[in-house]
Amino acid sequence: MRDRVFFSYRLIAVCSFAIAAWAAPAAAQTISGQARVAQVTTFSALGAPTTTVVGDTGTLADSSDVRQASQITASIPDVLRCGTMHAVTIGWSDQVASETSLSDLALTVAGTTIGADFVMSRAAAVLGAAGGGKVAIEGLSINGLPIAVTGATNQVVLIPGGRVVINEQQSTTSNALHVVIDGVADVIVGSATAGIQ
């Protein structure tokens, strides 16, 4: 009888340890997910930034969250106009996926005009594996000249006073277009973030 009781205690102890070990990684997990159609930051003469955001999902609350934003058109006067846009971010216990797309982009930044027929950015993160981002841009032009999108990450096109980074890949964020006019404006079009640890 004593052996059987001992066996039961040992079984319970093993089960408790297994449950604790199974539960521990979930408690330590952190996720980040967000998608934005566009973010425009302009700087005053004194360097004070003003940021306007279009089509923002906000951040994932937890691994069971799903968030969306969509509009048929959007504009920021004198800077940005686009249509048929959406942004989505989805969380799971083992991954995060974010996506944004827009059409008919017309962007004017410090006299430089940038256009695109279609822009899409996606980011995915999987627990325990390398994440990644994908960007698709159709009909990109800068100041009326067609720009070939090579598919390479962080493709840079110089423009007066700054640069356009195409397919910008950061640690957990994929930006389709990032326009920087030093000291004047910082514009990100098609931004998807996905991270999980």
Place this chain on the structure above:
Amino acid sequence: MRRVVAAAYALGTAAIAVVLMSTQVNAWQCDFLTGGGFIYVNGAKGTFAIGGGCKHDEYWGHLEYHDHGTGLNAHWTSVTAYQEWNSGTDDKGRLSGRRLICGTARTNQFGDVNFAVVATDNGEPGTNDEFDIQLKSSDGTIAYSTFGWDTSGGFPHKLGGDANGGGNIQLHKPNDSNTGSFGGSCPAL
């Protein structure tokens, strides 16, 4: 001896419960579809953004659509259905399949309408993915459709290849908010 049997019985019951819960979580359930891109309808571009799924026992999603030829704009106001038409996996084990997403939308040409979207994820890179849309007015007449009447591209409209479309449709596995099941009403069909 009775205590040992009782403990073993309790553990066995708990194990069965865990298996049943796992089965419930892993069983095929309502999922998500998202995508954006463009198709060609009668020679003109139709740009779209689409989302569908179930969230906390309600249908979830959105639709934005613009026909560059006719000037039609449609912006979703509700999602009333999300149906699984077929499901599978591609050669890399990723989800693929076709979904029906329905709801109501506000348009600039036909007033408030019912919409039906059939979207298909045929794997990466998305050139074989498909998107089609139909709008029905409140009196039941078809106000707009890419379900076969147009002569360029034809149904289903692909997002690449000879159809010259672009973009990507993505099926996503269910998450913990996917309570509810495929279904719903679709007056636009």
